[in-house]
Amino acid sequence: DSNKHGKSFARFVSKIIFKGPTVVVVRDKGGATFGMFSAVSWRRHNQFYGESTSLVFSLTPKCNVYRSSGVNQNYQFLATNLTASASCANGLGMGGQMDFWGIHLGDHLEEGVCRAPCSTFSNMPCLSSDANFQIDMVEVWGCLPGYVA
Template sequence: SRADGHSFNRLCHHTLGYMGPTIVVAKDKLGRVAGCYNHSRWIDSLSFQGSMDSVLFTLAPRFSALKVDRSQKACKGRHFLYLSSQTATTNKHGRWPCGGCGGGGEGGRTRLWIDAELEKLKWVGAAACATYPGGGDDWTPQDGEIEVCEVWGCGGRDAEVAQEQYRKRQALMAEQARKVDRQAMFGGGSSHWKDNPDKFILDIAGITGAGNDFYGDLDKEPPPE
C-alpha cells in the first residue's frame, strides 16, 4: 500500500491470476500485524476458497499461526480463505461479510478480516472456528485502522508469467465487452426487423409508431393524403 495507496482493487490486482502461493499481510496503526497464507490461486468470489494448506497468522504483538484441522478430510463447508471485491448486500453464506479478504470463523464472524475499503484490519483470536481450531493471539480492541497492506508472491517467475497472461486475457475481454455490434442493436442481421425483439421494446416505448392507430407497424406505408 505504500507503493499503490490504500485500494482494495490494487490488492485484487496483485493477487488475482497469480498461479502460486501468496501471503497477504496487513499492519494497523497500533503496530499489530496479521495475515494469511494461500497455497492455491486466489479468485474474486462470494464463496470461501483456499485449501487444507491455508494458514492464518499474527506477527505482532505476538506470533501465532493457525493451521487447518486435517482430521476432517472434507473441504466442503470449510472457511479457509475469502476474497471478494463485490459489494453485494449478501453473499452465498448469508450473514458473512461480502467485500473484503479474510478467513476462518463461524456464524458470520471471521477470525481475520480486511475490509473492502482497506481501512480496517480485524483479528479475533478467540473466535469459534471449526476450520482453524485453537486460539491465536487475542487483540484488544479487535480491529484497527490499516497502515500498510502487502501481497507477497512465493511462486517464482512462472507464477508471474501466468499472472501477466491472465491480465492480458482480462484486458482483451474488457475491450471486447466495450465493442457494440451496431448492426444487431438496430435490428440488422439475418432476421427481419418485424421479428426482432428490439422492435417490441421500441413499440412499447411508442418510438416505432406502434401506438398510432394508422401506423401499427413501420413496415406499413402511411395512407395517402
C-alpha cells in the same frame, strides 16, 4: 506495500487474483502485525474456498503460526462488487464464518475485523490489536510453485 502503492482494493485484487499462493501481511494502527498464507490462488467468490495448507500467523506482539483445525473448510474468501443486500461482505478474508471472521480486510483496506476463537485455525486468538481494527499497512508476496507449507 500499501504505504508505497496506496490502499486501492482494485489494485490489490489485481495483484493477487489467479496469481498462485500468496502471503498477505497486515499491520494495524494499534501495532499488531499478522497475516495469512493462501495455499491456492485468490479468486472472486461469494463463498469460502481454499486448501487445508492455508494458515494464519502473528508476528507482533508475539510470533505464532495457526494451522487448519479440520473443523471446516473456510480458508479463503474474496468478494468484490456485492450489493448491500448480499449475505457476505466485500473484502478479503480467511477463517471463521461470514459473520464471525477469523481475519477480514474491508474493501477499502482501511479497516478489518479479527474474531476469536476461530474454528478454521487451531487455537487462533484475535491476532489484531482489537477485534475491529484500523489498517496501517498491507503487503502481499507471491510464492513460487513448489512451496512447502
